[in-house]
Amino acid sequence: MRIASIISDPKRRRVLSYKIISFRRKLAFLLYFVGLVWLLLLPTDELSGAFYVDENALMPGMASNHYNREGHAIQMAEQLKHIPWNELPQWTISKLAGFGMETFTQNFTAKLPLSLNTKLSSSIEGVNWYSILRAEKTSSTEAIVLAVMVDKGNLFSLAVLVSLAEYLSTQPFWAKDIIFLATNGGQYGMQAWLEAYLGIKSSVGIAKDNLATRSGIIQAAVVLDITSPAISHVSVLTNGINGQLSNQDIANAAVMVLHREMIPVSIHGQESTFIDDKYRKSLKIMLKSIGQQATGLPEHLHGLFVRYHIDAVTFKVYSKSHSSGGKDLGAFGRTVEGQLRCINNLLEPLHHSMFFYLSISTFRYISISLYFPPLACIFVALALEGFAQWLLARDPELRTITDTSSPTVDTDAIYVAIPVASVLQIGITVATCGYLVYASPMIYSNLIGPLTPSVLLYCVVGSVLVSMVTVPFVRLASPCDWHIVKFFYLLLLITALLGIGLLNFSLSLIITVGITVPCLCAAPSSGNRCDMKCLIRVLATLLLSPVLVFFYCCVLHVYTFVEVGNDYSTLLLKAFEFTSEGLTELYLSSQVLGSWVYVTICVCVWPLWLVTWSLNFQ
Structure with missing residues (x-):
């Protein structure tokens, strides 16, 4: 009342x-x-x-695993080094066919909007090869994918895949088909295979063959990344494209299986044990998790499965310098076997546990x-x-x-009355500037020539500077109209950040923390452009712009996770390199794989920041 x-x-x-x-x-x-x-x-x-594991059917660590063919895998890896690169698919499928499996290949071509090498080639051609181990107890209604990415420095992954295929084909307890998949085209090859398998198209510029045959619905996927038989620790990766995460149960089951085999486990490459839970280390892992998720880039091949509601994890092996390797690799093989057996127990898709979480250690979230x-x-x-x-x-x-x-x-x-003209005038201007930032690389490639990572950086930075110079010249019809302009701007900003936060919390968090202070302080100069408060507002708005916040995140990443010592010139140089690489990955992921982070920043976040920038010059 x-x-x-x-x-x-x-x-x-x-x-x-x-x-x-x-x-x-x-x-x-x-x-x-x-x-x-x-x-x-x-x-x-x-x-x-x-x-904790919420899905009781997984029963991680309950089954006895008996994989013991690590010596065979190491010998096979040595053998693979002497096989010509273009003969690897044929050699692998002949091996897998000898185990009684159905074997197939798929050719694909990914046309990129960016040239990644000195020859200015803008396409990647590759081969996916896969085999299906049919379950004897069911009629191929469900399947598990065991995948590896093959490159010249990663032949151990393929050797372990073949060795596991040979061993698992002799086991009678499989209730789901197992698809052994290898690709030499990285994320583009995996995307091509998934689109062909699922019968959908969610990327642009990937041409691929149809698959000769399929198995059932993919229940889950496990990706292996092994560079050496000498294992220091294994990192469990769960981040997918656009900040999506696999169900927490499949990640927790992987951690439990690794611990059973006494293999050290890490999160995002940061080692963490059950007895070590210090605040500083947990904060470091949380920041790494937020930074990785905010990019919207798939952390590994598993990240492309997550977008199709297929829970997946990657076991990324970190090597140590001195070890015999045999026992370590055998334990890792039993870990993969245990993870596959956990998934084999499932009667329905994972849904009990969380899809929204932040990992701070291997046993806390x-x-x-x-x-x-x-x-x-x-x-x-x-x-x-x-x-x-x-x-x-x-x-x-x-x-x-x-x-x-x-x-x-x-x-x-x-x-x-509400000054509609002033609101529309600034709104149309900043929206046009945002689209210019987004479209400038495409305009360059269509009118001038091939786009390279350095040219991409120049296009984006150039269009950003042009928009920053242009917007302050847009004047309001009345000096008092800025109140209503700021109201509508904050209304749109909150709506946009809330929507982004529901899809990618980490991205929304970084944007919100950076843009809030300039938004709260944004106001026209009181007749005197040299007023100290006005200069401070302009400087704060500039230093907390989305472009510089992205660079700060790159500096923080290099300082925290790359050993550069106290050499600040090296730190800044590596940060610039990391910024260019990150921009390239964001652009390629948006144009080919369907990531929306680059588009969102260009056409949503940047225009909204430009409103703040404009208000300070009214």
Whole structure:
């Protein structure tokens, strides 16, 4: 009743408006810092949970695994080194056919919008070869995929695949078909095979042969990445394209099977054991997880399965310098066997456990119910500022308020009309600039010549600078229109960030943390362009632009995960290289594999930031 009486009484409502405007900035920054502190506290034991397997049918570690052909795998890897590269598919399928399996090949060509080598070749040609081990107990209604990516430095993966195929073909307990798949085209080859197998098309520029035959519905997939038989530790990778994650149960089952074989386990390449759960290490793993997920790039081949609701993991083996290797590789083979047997036990797709989580160690995780509220706190801060701008836009007399103003007023409010022309003028301008950033590489390749990674960087940076120079020249029809422009801008920003957060939390988090402070402080200069507050606002907006935030993330990644010592020149050089490589991967993934991160940043995030940039020059 009290709230209703305040809203219905114009004078009391105006007093409330005064209070909101007076304290909005302090409350907004308080909520912003509460969100940041909450995020930094997430890796603690109090806010994280111990992992568990929710799907009882998996029964990880319950079965006895007997793979013991590591010596054969090592000999086969040595043999593969002497086989010509173009004969590897035929050699592999002849081996697999000898085990009584159906063997097939698939040719594909990926036409890239970017030239990756000095010959300016913009296409990748490759071969996928696969064999199907038919289950004796069922009629090929379900299948498991065991896949490897073959390159000249990764022949051990293919050797272990063939060795496992030979061993698993002798076991009678399979209730699902097993598809042994190898590709020499990386992610493009895997994408070609998946599209052909599932009968859908979700990429652009990949031409491929139809598959000669299929198995049943793919229940799950396991990808192997082995460079040496001497194993230091194994990393379990779960991040998929566009920030999607595999079901947590399949990742936890993989960790449990690895621990049973006494193989050290890591998350994102960072070692973590059951007895070591320090805050600093957990925070480092969480930041790595957020950074990887935010890119929207598939972490490995398994990431392309996740987009089709096929749970998948990659076992990435890290090598050590001195070891005999035989025992280690045998234990790893038993780990893969155990993971396949876990999936073989499933009676339905994984659905009990979570698809939204952040890993901080091999045995602890952060639930979405705990990591999304900090982001919501920052959204509330933006919403509070937006509501205050709406009040200021509709009631001109509220614009004269100061910190010492009296909260009472005797006159009735005089509301003004919404300046639609000013809103549309800035909206159309920034939207055009965003599309220019997105389309500039394509315009260059169509009108001038082949696109290379360096040219891509020049196109994007050039179009970004052009838009930053152009937008400040767009003037509002009235100096007071900026309040309503900022209101609509904050409304669109919150909606966009919330939508991105529901699909890719990490990307939304990085954007929100970087863009919130410039948004809260954005305001026109009060007649004096050299005013210190105005200069600080412009500098803060520039330093927290999406482009520089992306570069800061690259610097942080290089500083944290690449050994550069205290040589800051080397740090910056490697950060620039990493930035160029990251931009290339984002562009290729968006144009070929269907990732939406590059598009979202160009046509959504960048235009919204340009509104903030424009307001500071009004």
